[in-house]
Amino acid sequence: xxxxxxxxxxxxxxxxxxxxxxxxxxxxxxxxxxxxxxxxxxxxxxxxxxxxxxxxxxxxxxxxxxxxxxxxxxxxxxxxxxxxxxxxxxxxxxxxxxxxxxxxxxxxxxxxxxxxxxxxxxxxxxxxxxxxxxxxxxxxxxxxxxxxxxxxxxxxxxxxxxxxxxxxxxxxxxxxxxxxxxxxxxxxxxxxxxxxxxxxxxxxxxxxxxxxxxxxxxxxxxxxxxxxxxxxxxxxxxxxxxxxxxxxxxxxxxxxxxxxxxxxxxxxxxxxxxxx
Amino acid sequence: xxxxxxxxxxxxxxxxxxxxxxxxxxxxxxxxxxxxxxxxxxxxxxxxxxxxxxxxxxxxxxxxxxxxxxxxxxxxxxxxxxxxxxxxxxxxxxxxxxxxxxxxxxxxxxxxxxxxxxxxxxxxxxxxxxxxxxxxxxxxxxxxxxxxxxxxxxxxxxxxxxxxxxxxxxxxxxxxxxxxxxxxxxxxxxxxxxxxxxxxxxxxxxxxxxxxxxxxxxxxxxxxxxxxxxxxxxxxxxxxxxxxxxxxxxxxxxxxxxxxxxxxxxxxxxxxxxxx
Numbered sequence: 001x002x003x004x005x006x007x008x009x010x011x012x013x014x015x016x017x018x019x020x021x022x023x024x025x026x027x028x029x030x031x032x033x034x035x036x037x038x039x040x041x042x043x044x045x046x047x048x049x050x051x052x053x054x055x056x057x058x059x060x061x062x063x064x065x066x067x068x069x070x071x072x073x074x075x076x077x078x079x080x081x082x083x084x085x086x087x088x089x090x091x092x093x094x095x096x097x098x099x100x101x102x103x104x105x106x107x108x109x110x111x112x113x114x115x116x117x118x119x120x121x122x123x124x125x126x127x128x129x130x131x132x133x134x135x136x137x138x139x140x141x142x143x144x145x146x147x148x149x150x151x152x153x154x155x156x157x158x159x160x161x162x163x164x165x166x167x168x169x170x171x172x173x174x175x176x177x178x179x180x181x182x183x184x185x186x187x188x189x190x191x192x193x194x195x196x197x198x199x200x201x202x203x204x205x206x207x208x209x210x211x212x213x214x215x216x217x218x219x220x221x222x223x224x225x226x227x228x229x230x231x232x233x234x235x236x237x238x239x240x241x242x243x244x245x246x247x248x249x250x251x252x253x254x255x256x257x258x259x260x261x262x263x264x265x266x267x268x269x270x271x272x273x274x275x276x
Numbered sequence: 277x278x279x280x281x282x283x284x285x286x287x288x289x290x291x292x293x294x295x296x297x298x299x300x301x302x303x304x305x306x307x308x309x310x311x312x313x314x315x316x317x318x319x320x321x322x323x324x325x326x327x328x329x330x331x332x333x334x335x336x337x338x339x340x341x342x343x344x345x346x347x348x349x350x351x352x353x354x355x356x357x358x359x360x361x362x363x364x365x366x367x368x369x370x371x372x373x374x375x376x377x378x379x380x381x382x383x384x385x386x387x388x389x390x391x392x393x394x395x396x397x398x399x400x401x402x403x404x405x406x407x408x409x410x411x412x413x414x415x416x417x418x419x420x421x422x423x424x425x426x427x428x429x430x431x432x433x434x435x436x437x438x439x440x441x442x443x444x445x446x447x448x449x450x451x452x453x454x455x456x457x458x459x460x461x462x463x464x465x466x467x468x469x470x471x472x473x474x475x476x477x478x479x480x481x482x483x484x485x486x487x488x489x490x491x492x493x494x495x496x497x498x499x500x501x502x503x504x505x506x507x508x509x510x511x512x513x514x515x516x517x518x519x520x521x522x523x524x525x526x527x528x529x530x531x532x533x534x535x536x537x538x539x540x541x542x543x544x545x546x547x548x549x550x551x552x
Contacts, residue, residue: 097502100485100502102486103486104486105485105486106485106500106501106502110485110502112502112503112504113504114459114460114504115507118462145422145423146421146422146423146460146461147421147422147423147487149460150483150485150502151485151486156460156461156462157461157462157463159462159463160462163462183390184390184422184425184432185422185432185433186394186432186433186435186436186439187433187435207426209376209381209382209386209426209427210378210379210380210381210427211423211491213489215487215491224382225382226373226376226382226386226388226426227388228388228389228390231391
């Protein structure tokens, strides 16, 4: 397993700057975000990572499948982009209850039909998985911490993600194990073992306590929160995962810091608290 | 199933005032809190509920078993109080990671040993369950939403609570189904059916979106949040539960409102959105 920089950790860096940063710090892989790739240009981004000899450990992100609209078209574009970038997977954040907006008060249009939203995810996946398979792209279903169930992901546990993923060939649909989202789950070790080769991405960051007011920004540098990483890393290794380990931190303080210092800290903490 | 007022919903009411309020609004049951009972006096509280002909649907709360200290002694006192009050159960909020304080920044003494904390809960329960059984008190293990895993309850799912409870006679250890804590769980219907007679308490309140800064206060009046109550109520009924349904709301606006209006709203919403 090798360390990878998810570029959202150094949010102010463009794709070009993040690629340079990875090379400067001796990293072999990078996780890219679609909007940054769009800003840089897809062809230019492909050239940058290839010239630098970097692996693209993931493209973030597809998903938001629960509210209809043009979600399928947008996801097909995301799959095409992941194919161009030869990303190891396309991370799928599946979306919350229809009509519930992140951070916004509920309106009369908000749905409470959680079972229905989950059914829509399954239906959309049935459309997208073969499309991804034809292009050699693996969709990586990401269960999110239940705190995000209303507005970001009705996929709430690794077990639930596996129930969906296992309906498809392992080359088409895998799962993300993200420490922030799964650390509390009493079934997580059992489900990591069950996942085996379904693990398409292992992402790490800490769970801060107390969470900040905007709970999306509760992702901290490893060692700054309550997660005991080593048992999870050992379980992911034992399940057969040998891909890259992405550090993906959403955190106002981390974003305000010098990105080179963030990457240096990330490397040190990875050795100290993430690797067994 | 009958509606019960958990007195924390009308937080400024003493036990005497809450008992009066229940009678005035035609409620047959009340959920009491230990600190309010202590303020009123245990013997006086017992007399008040008996004279009013109310059932005590629960006593809140025992638990906080993970940090050692005098937790067992305090829980034995809570069991004695529940016996005096003839409460249907003693709600157990088991505690978080040792050394992690609710709402307080992490200190050097904070533990990250989640598996160890869970083991401590199991060990403490082995001490307390027979003591409760001898006094005719049922301990009701309450799984809390995973957002509270660091600081309040390492018991995070109904399935996990059942794994513990099922090691004891059903008269000694049951579980709480609280809509706020379990609504997101993909296994909740399966686990409610599995629980059957283990369900010692059914508590309802809504899950607000977005959550307030103090996430403890994200419990809203039924109908104000994202939960679809009727399927959960139907499942709890189908599992064989015929006890009281407690409304337990922690919410700054509800606490600021006139308690009589809160109870009137609670009754109306119970009919409209909770009962199938």
